[in-house]
Amino acid sequence: MTEETTPQKRTRKWPFVLLAILLVIGGTAYYYYNRYIAGDKWKPLLETQLKHLLLNASDSLYRMDYSDFDLNLTSGDATLKDFKLIPDTAVYRKLVAEHKAPDNLFILGVKKLTIKNVGAKKAYQDKILEINQIVIDKPDLTVINKRLSFNDTVKVGKPKTPYEIVKKVFKKIKIDSIKLNDISLKYINKSNPVTKTNSLKNLDISISDIMVDSLSAKDTARFYYTRGVSLKLHNYRLATPDSLYYIKLKQIYFSTSEKQIILSKVALQPRYSKKGFYQKVRRSADRFDISSDKISLKGIDLQRFLRDQKLYTSSMNVYGANVEIYHDNHYKGVKTTKIGKDPHQALQDVALDMKLSRLNLHNANIKYAEADEKSGYTGVILFNNTNGYFLNVTNDADAKRKNPFMLAHLNTRFMNAAPLNINFRFNLASPTGAFNYNGTLGKFNGQVLDKLVKPLAMVHVKSADVQKLHFNINASNYYAKGRLEFYYQNLNIELLKKDEGKAGLQKMGLVSKLANTLVIEDSNPDKKGNFRPGPVNFVRPPTLSFFSLLYKALLDGLKPSVGFDAKTEQKVNKVVTKVTNAVEGVNNLLDKFHKFKEARKQRREERRKAKEAKKQEEAKKQQEQQNNNP
Numbered sequence: 001m002t003e004e005t006t007p008q009k010r011t012r013k014w015p016f017v018l019l020a021i022l023l024v025i026g027g028t029a030y031y032y033y034n035r036y037i038a039g040d041k042w043k044p045l046l047e048t049q050l051k052h053l054l055l056n057a058s059d060s061l062y063r064m065d066y067s068d069f070d071l072n073l074t075s076g077d078a079t080l081k082d083f084k085l086i087p088d089t090a091v092y093r094k095l096v097a098e099h100k101a102p103d104n105l106f107i108l109g110v111k112k113l114t115i116k117n118v119g120a121k122k123a124y125q126d127k128i129l130e131i132n133q134i135v136i137d138k139p140d141l142t143v144i145n146k147r148l149s150f151n152d153t154v155k156v157g158k159p160k161t162p163y164e165i166v167k168k169v170f171k172k173i174k175i176d177s178i179k180l181n182d183i184s185l186k187y188i189n190k191s192n193p194v195t196k197t198n199s200l201k202n203l204d205i206s207i208s209d210i211m212v213d214s215l216s217a218k219d220t221a222r223f224y225y226t227r228g229v230s231l232k233l234h235n236y237r238l239a240t241p242d243s244l245y246y247i248k249l250k251q252i253y254f255s256t257s258e259k260q261i262i263l264s265k266v267a268l269q270p271r272y273s274k275k276g277f278y279q280k281v282r283r284s285a286d287r288f289d290i291s292s293d294k295i296s297l298k299g300i301d302l303q304r305f306l307r308d309q310k311l312y313t314s315s316m317n318v319y320g321a322n323v324e325i326y327h328d329n330h331y332k333g334v335k336t337t338k339i340g341k342d343p344h345q346a347l348q349d350v351a352l353d354m355k356l357s358r359l360n361l362h363n364a365n366i367k368y369a370e371a372d373e374k375s376g377y378t379g380v381i382l383f384n385n386t387n388g389y390f391l392n393v394t395n396d397a398d399a400k401r402k403n404p405f406m407l408a409h410l411n412t413r414f415m416n417a418a419p420l421n422i423n424f425r426f427n428l429a430s431p432t433g434a435f436n437y438n439g440t441l442g443k444f445n446g447q448v449l450d451k452l453v454k455p456l457a458m459v460h461v462k463s464a465d466v467q468k469l470h471f472n473i474n475a476s477n478y479y480a481k482g483r484l485e486f487y488y489q490n491l492n493i494e495l496l497k498k499d500e501g502k503a504g505l506q507k508m509g510l511v512s513k514l515a516n517t518l519v520i521e522d523s524n525p526d527k528k529g530n531f532r533p534g535p536v537n538f539v540r541p542p543t544l545s546f547f548s549l550l551y552k553a554l555l556d557g558l559k560p561s562v563g564f565d566a567k568t569e570q571k572v573n574k575v576v577t578k579v580t581n582a583v584e585g586v587n588n589l590l591d592k593f594h595k596f597k598e599a600r601k602q603r604r605e606e607r608r609k610a611k612e613a614k615k616q617e618e619a620k621k622q623q624e625q626q627n628n629n630p
Helices: 014-035 042-057 089-097 120-126 162-166 274-281 302-308 343-348 397-402 446-457 509-519 546-561 566-628
Strands: 062-065 068-072 077-087 104-118 128-145 172-189 196-212 228-239 245-255 260-270 286-298 310-313 315-319 322-328 353-371 378-394 405-414 418-427 435-441 459-475 479-497 534-539
Touching: 077 089, 120 128, 162 196, 274 286, 274 322, 302 310, 353 446, 353 546, 378 397, 378 446, 446 459, 459 546, 479 546, 534 546
Parallel strands: 128 172, 310 353, 315 353, 322 353
Antiparallel strands: 062 077, 068 077, 077 104, 104 128, 172 196, 196 228, 228 245, 245 260, 260 286, 286 315, 286 322, 353 378, 378 405, 405 418, 418 435, 435 459, 459 479, 479 534
């Protein structure tokens, strides 16, 4: 049998260094205590053994230090305080010159390390080490990464297993549990021109039933020689690369035995207010504010993740999500293109290959708000108490070859007024981001639409009894085409305008009356039973977001449904222009008349003042004459 050649980066023994130190305490302490039972001669000998083991395991790269070590052979308990693992920079530079240095350097500090019930005698006599518990308090680890080109080489064969590394000391190792409490981790990346630092604090790790022997590596019920590893991370916060958001989590829980991850109090939180956000980005863009009470991933395929670095799960559940998307179109900076950035396309850009067989959404509230430059107001669309599921959420090439479609079914409350059932079918392999959405909106009072159409379309819905709205639309990065069926009665609208210098939106009374009388159909079907369908043929601007596309395509179909098709719209625009010009002409005449009246009034006042002044002058002269002729 020939040995396979597999690409391997240079493996280092550092992950086993600390473990080897812990394990050798039992055997060597027992041996030297029995040999030098009088006095404390065993302590310096044990320290010598530990340091010798560390130097050999790390190619003399690391040294250790501690403030106190205590071992009770009767109980088998050991305590190590203020333990430090420190790299020797001179040795590191030498290893770099010899092309033997690792990519990572580690600086480790442990406040207190406690070992419970070490079977020292059995470790010494039978080379079988059994430990009840290891507790490591407040470990502080700094990892300094600098990629070295000579480590990117091809190695022949497989790296050594933990058993192959420790078998000269012990033929079997069994530890019931290891607990690492309140871990602090700092990762310093020096591989790029600009050094980047990431930190992690408040991390707890529990490892249960560790077995290292000649057979444990083949035990499929074990995860890296353990029955289970659980991890808890508390109060995690990370700034996004664009510095616009914080990712916050109250707690992350991960268990290999349960094959699940639970995230508590998750949030994507903007770092700036709405005004500050747009001052920062200097363009029209979507601002997200997202939170969830809990997110759980269950049925994680750990073996696939370890073998292929792919995340496959049977289900993901999102509980109590609140999603707010805000868009302000006042800003005139260069808009970024949205081509290729719809949600199902963004999923394909995630670095980690993944497949969620089913994603369940529980009681989510979704709000989209858009501030309009022309009206000066903000339109709002709400989807509350949203529940549903997504199937085949994936970016993995193998999974997409088997099934390229991601499906979704959602039911929600539209504007807190009507039930809405909507289905999506996303083509994950489409280069144009093709997808379909269809659904049915139930009965509601159309006046609630004012929150959306009044700010964005400057239309006030005075009355509308909506019976049902059904839609089926095919869309992509470039268009939306389909059909809309809008059933309603008693539709009456009022057109509005924004006049400069005046507060609020002004009514267009005459134009509104013309629209309702001559254009807008008050019912669909009409009194004769004729039904007007709403064809959708919407050309998507490259800068239009996914969420804007969904509702603007529907608005495109609503126009012909209410009798306002393209041909009618042209006629109406001409009538509106004529009426507007006529109104402006009348207003101009009235303005001229008012100016004429004001000028005439002013002239009359001037003449009155002149006569009054003349009378006063004549009276003054008469008085002067009387004074001169007594």
